[in-house]
Amino acid sequence: xxxxxxxxxxxxxxxxxxxxxxxxxxxxxxxxxxxxxxxxxxxxxxxxxxxxxxxxxxxxxxxxxxxxx
Numbered sequence: 001x002x003x004x005x006x007x008x009x010x011x012x013x014x015x016x017x018x019x020x021x022x023x024x025x026x027x028x029x030x031x032x033x034x035x036x037x038x039x040x041x042x043x044x045x046x047x048x049x050x051x052x053x054x055x056x057x058x059x060x061x062x063x064x065x066x067x068x069x
Contacts, residue, residue: 016051
């Protein structure tokens, strides 16, 4: 995700019971900076998948043709 998408994801994950381990960017020269989130959660798989989906939906992700709705 890009910088402006980080904060909404960091808010959405804990709301869904998903713990943030770290948020970081790996490259110093990419433009825009791409950030990665490492997370940890234990619980009902469907509930956690929905929580992660809500976090992803706060980003400007482009769905692939034929991907899940």
